[in-house]
Each structure stands twice: as structure tokens, then as C-alpha cells.
Amino acid sequence: MIEAILFSVFSLGAVGFALNVVFRRNPVHCALHLVGVLLSLSGLFVLLNAQFIAAIQILVYAGAIMVLFLFVVMLLNVRGETPLLTPGAAKGFGFLFALLGFVELLWIVLGSGGGEGGASKPVVVLPPGFGSPVEIGKMLYSTWLFPFEVTSILLLIAVIGAVVLAKRKFV
Amino acid sequence: MDLAFLISSAAKVLIVLGFVLLGVPLIVWMERKVIGHMQDRIGPQRVGPFGLLQTIADGIKLFMKEDLVPAGADKVVFIIAPALPVITAFLALSVIPFGDTVTVLGHTIPLQITDVNIAVLWILGTTSMGVYGIVLGGWASNSKYPLLGGLRSSAQMISYELAQGISLVSVILMTGTLSLASIVKQQEHGWFILPQFFGFVIYMICGVAETNRAPFDLAEAETELVAGFHTEFSSMKFALYFLAEYANMMVVSGIAISVWFGGWHGPFLPPVVWFLIKLSLFLFFIVWLRATYPRLRYDQLMAFGWKVLLPLSLLNLAVTAVVLTLAANR
Numbered sequence: 001m002i003e004a005i006l007f008s009v010f011s012l013g014a015v016g017f018a019l020n021v022v023f024r025r026n027p028v029h030c031a032l033h034l035v036g037v038l039l040s041l042s043g044l045f046v047l048l049n050a051q052f053i054a055a056i057q058i059l060v061y062a063g064a065i066m067v068l069f070l071f072v073v074m075l076l077n078v079r080g081e082t083p084l085l086t087p088g089a090a091k092g093f094g095f096l097f098a099l100l101g102f103v104e105l106l107w108i109v110l111g112s113g114g115g116e117g118g119a120s121k122p123v124v125v126l127p128p129g130f131g132s133p134v135e136i137g138k139m140l141y142s143t144w145l146f147p148f149e150v151t152s153i154l155l156l157i158a159v160i161g162a163v164v165l166a167k168r169k170f171v
Numbered sequence: 172m173d174l175a176f177l178i179s180s181a182a183k184v185l186i187v188l189g190f191v192l193l194g195v196p197l198i199v200w201m202e203r204k205v206i207g208h209m210q211d212r213i214g215p216q217r218v219g220p221f222g223l224l225q226t227i228a229d230g231i232k233l234f235m236k237e238d239l240v241p242a243g244a245d246k247v248v249f250i251i252a253p254a255l256p257v258i259t260a261f262l263a264l265s266v267i268p269f270g271d272t273v274t275v276l277g278h279t280i281p282l283q284i285t286d287v288n289i290a291v292l293w294i295l296g297t298t299s300m301g302v303y304g305i306v307l308g309g310w311a312s313n314s315k316y317p318l319l320g321g322l323r324s325s326a327q328m329i330s331y332e333l334a335q336g337i338s339l340v341s342v343i344l345m346t347g348t349l350s351l352a353s354i355v356k357q358q359e360h361g362w363f364i365l366p367q368f369f370g371f372v373i374y375m376i377c378g379v380a381e382t383n384r385a386p387f388d389l390a391e392a393e394t395e396l397v398a399g400f401h402t403e404f405s406s407m408k409f410a411l412y413f414l415a416e417y418a419n420m421m422v423v424s425g426i427a428i429s430v431w432f433g434g435w436h437g438p439f440l441p442p443v444v445w446f447l448i449k450l451s452l453f454l455f456f457i458v459w460l461r462a463t464y465p466r467l468r469y470d471q472l473m474a475f476g477w478k479v480l481l482p483l484s485l486l487n488l489a490v491t492a493v494v495l496t497l498a499a500n501r
Contacts, residue, residue: 026245028245028248029248052292054289058300062296062300067303074306074318075322133288133349
């Protein structure tokens with residue numbers, strides 16, 4: 001019961017904030033609503049027993065990346081900037097990506113076997129400690145060690161690249 | 172989720188809330204008295220015995236002041252911004268254990284609002300959200316000095332959060348848990364201040380920087396920015412920023428106590444009393460810092476954060492990891 005209420009609060013919140021991100025005129029307001037989306041998502045993560053992911057979501061996305069977003073938006077003050085795309089092209093691209101996203105979601109929903117006519121999926125029994133930092137750490141350093149290391153090397157390359165670009169003298 | 176749990180949780184929330192709201196005027200009084208004597212003055216002494224009620228009088232004065240919203244300010248953000256740092260400070264306080272378990276009517280209640288297995292991450296997350304209050308307050312004022320103050324503080328907090336987090340990771344490596352209650356439990360026979368002294372020093376420097384207090388109060392540097400991000404805030408909006416600063420001092424001290432100074436552990440006296448003694452000492456220490464050190468220059472602040480604290484905290488982490496591995500393999 002409580003879970004249903006929380007789920008509707010967080011999911012409606014996420015959708016509402018997301019709509020505001022798109023429709024607000026002021027870039028700072030958009031960024032703030034994006035923070036709202038991220039916080040709602042982290043609430044949903046908690047409901048899915050993924051407390052660690054939820055905390056990381058707040059710490060990294062809402063706490064660090066969005067602050068940098070705001071920082072850049074405030075410093076650049078992009079209000080009078082000429083947009084990269086013409087309004088028509090922007091709408092076209094937007095429609096294309098929205099369609100792709102919709103098809104993908106439809107694919108997942110229809111492919112999951114549940115829904116109309118089909119038998120509802122059995123409730124998954126979670127192993128003890130599911131979603132806890134200990135279990136995630138064990139999985140990252142055993143089953144998923146290779147992708148984990150590859151990701152870290154990728155990030156290292158990005159860091160070094162950023163430093164090199166920032167240090168270059170533009171003549 | 173039974174009734175006893177609900178009632179005890181509500182009671183704990185009310186106790187912590189009341190403690191902070193009543194404690195902050197006391198800390199402000201303590202700060203003014205201590206700094207007064209350190210600067211060879213007397214400090215407040217007119218209202219109440221030893222000037223104890225001075226802060227209450229100031230609070231009432233702030234209530235009565237006109238609540239100004241500057242022309243051209245972003246009204247909604249301007250109203251929301253002062254509340255944000257207070258909210259995040261209280262959220263962070265919710266995972267700090269302030270005593271051992273007590274038994275009331277057959278129910279064992281841990282003296283901590285909630286013991287989550289991600290407490291350390293939760294604290295880092297909430298404190299990193301606190302910067303929004305300052306940066307948005309600066310931006311929404313539609314005025315140049317507040318904007319500069321807000322931007323300064325966001326850059327400062329992002330820079331110092333890294334070293335702060337990494338200094339906490341060293342202790343997490345030793346304990347193997349992210350729960351503050353278990354970290355405190357593991358310190359029964361020895362505080363982590365001994366093996367992790369450098370981690371603590373780094374954390375404390377970053378902690379003071381996170382609260383935006385002297386010597387890291389560049390966000391509100393009076394001599395250059397009028398009053399920084401809260402220049403345009405009056406009345407209770409200003410009071411909220413004030414409250415948040417002192418609540419954040421409690422958060423920083425509470426974490427330092429729980430992680431490095433044995434939490435509520437101590438001989439003879441009951442655990443809660445030990446926690447309060449340690450808390451008072453830490454708050455005094457932070458006030459003492461303010462009376463002692465001059466403000467850093469902005470470039471010094473950034474260079475210190477990125478070129479000194481971050482490498483040192485990484486070094487501390489690496490040494491801790493190596494020592495732990497060697498000890499485990501022996």
C-alpha cells in the first residue's frame with residue numbers, strides 16, 4: 001500500500017519534472033527541474049531495492065553533475081544565444097528520437113510476456129542483501145570485472161583528454 | 172512496520188529537530204562569547220544572564236523585519252533557496268548515531284533516527300545537495316555580488332567534496348561497512364583517529380570548507396562581496412541561511428565524531444552525554460578556527476583543494492589499502 005503511494009508520487013513527480021525540463025523557457029529553471037527528475041528517479045531506485053544506486057544517483061548526478069550544469073548555464077547566460085539547429089530541424093530530430101524511444105519501450109513491454117492475455121510474470125524472490133553495497137561490490141569485482149576496468153580506463157582517457165584540451169594554446 | 176517503530180521514530184525525529192533548533196541559538200551565543208574573549212572583548216552580556224538570551228532577541232528581531240524581495244529577482248527560486256540548505260542539513264543528521272540503544276517498555280530502540288547501510292553515501296549526497304541553496308540564492312537575487320558569491324561557493328564545495336569523500340573512504344576500507352552505526356560499534360576498543368589521523372585532518376579542513384565558514388568563507392567575503400550570496404536576503408530568509416550554517420557545523424562535527432572519535436563510546440558517563448561533550452568540543456574548535464585564521468584568497472583556496480588536499484587524501488587511501496592488504500596476507 002505504502003509502496004504504491006510512494007511509487008505514484010515518485011513516478012508522477014518524475015514525469016511532471018521532465019515535462020517542465022522540456023517546456024520551461026528559462027535554462028536555470030530547466031536545470032532545476034532536471035534535478036527534480038533525478039531525485040524522483042532515486043526514490044524509484046529505493047523502491048526497487050537499489051539503495052546504493054539511489055545514493056550514487058543523488059551524489060553524482062543531482063549533487064555534482066547538475067551543479068556543474070547550473071554553473072555553466074549561469075556563467076554563459078545562454079538566453080540570447082543563437083540555437084544550433086533551426087526550429088524546424090530541432091522539431092524533426094525531437095520527433096525522431098521520441099518515436100525511437102516509444103518503439104523501444106513498446107518492444108520491452110510487449111517482449112516481457114506480461115500484460116493482456118499473457119500470464120503475469122512470477123514475483124522474483126530477491127536474494128538476501130540484494131542491492132546492498134557489499135553485493136554490488138562483489139559483483140563488480142568478480143563477474144563484471146572486465147567491463148568495470150574498461151569503463152575506468154575510458155574515464156581516465158577522458159580526464160587526460162580534457163586536461164590536454166584545456167592546456168592547449170589557441171593561437 | 173509496527174506502531175512502536177512509528178512512535179519511536181517520530182519521537183527521535185522530534186528530539187533531533189528540537190535539539191538542533193534549540194542548540195543553534197546556544198552555539199551562536201557561544202561563538203560570540205568565545206570570539207569576543209579571544210579578541211579581548213566581552214561579547215554579548217545585556218540580555219539575560221551572561222547574555223544567554225541575546226540570540227533569542229536577535230531571532231525575534233529577524234522575525235519582525237520586513238521580508239524584502241529585490242526587483243527583478245526570480246521570486247519562486249528566491250523563496251525556495253534559503254530552505255534548501257536547512258532541509259539537506261536535517262536529512263544528513265538523520266543517519267548520525269547519537270547514543271547506544273535504549274530499552275523502553277520492552278522495545279530496543281537505537282539512538283539514531285535511521286541506520287541505513289549507505290549512511291556515508293547518504294551524508295555525502297545530502298551535503299552535496301546543500302550547495303543548491305547557496306548557488307540559487309545567489310542567482311535568484313538578480314544582483315552581481317550575490318551571484319559571484321554563489322558561484323564561488325559552488326566551485327569551492329565541488330572541489331572540497333572530493334577530498335572529503337576520499338578521506339572517508341579510507342575509514343570505510345578499514346571497517347568494510349558504509350553504516351555509521353557499525354563504524355561506531357567497531358571503535359569500542361580504539362578510535363580510528365589513531366590509524367587515520369591524516370584522513371581526519373583532511374576531512375576536517377574540507378568539512379569547514381563545506382560549511383562556508385572562516386577561513387573558507389569566500390562565498391560571503393564581507394570585504395569584497397558585501398555579504399556574498401545572502402546580501403539580498405532579509406528577515407527569516409536570512410535566518411534560514413544562518414540556521415543552515417550552524418546545523419551544518421553540527422553535521423560535520425557529528426560525522427567526524429562518529430567516524431574518527433568513537434561516536435558515543437566513552438568511559439563512566441552515559442553514551443549520549445559523551446556524544447554531546449564531543450559535539451561541544453568540535454563546535455568550539457570550529458569557532459576557534461574562525462577567530463584564528465584569516466580568509467584564504469580565492470586562487471589559494473582552489474590550489475589548496477586540488478593540488479594539496481586531493482593528492483594527500485589519495486595518498487592516504489593508497490597507503491591504507493596497501494597496509495590492509497599486507498595485514499590480511501600475513
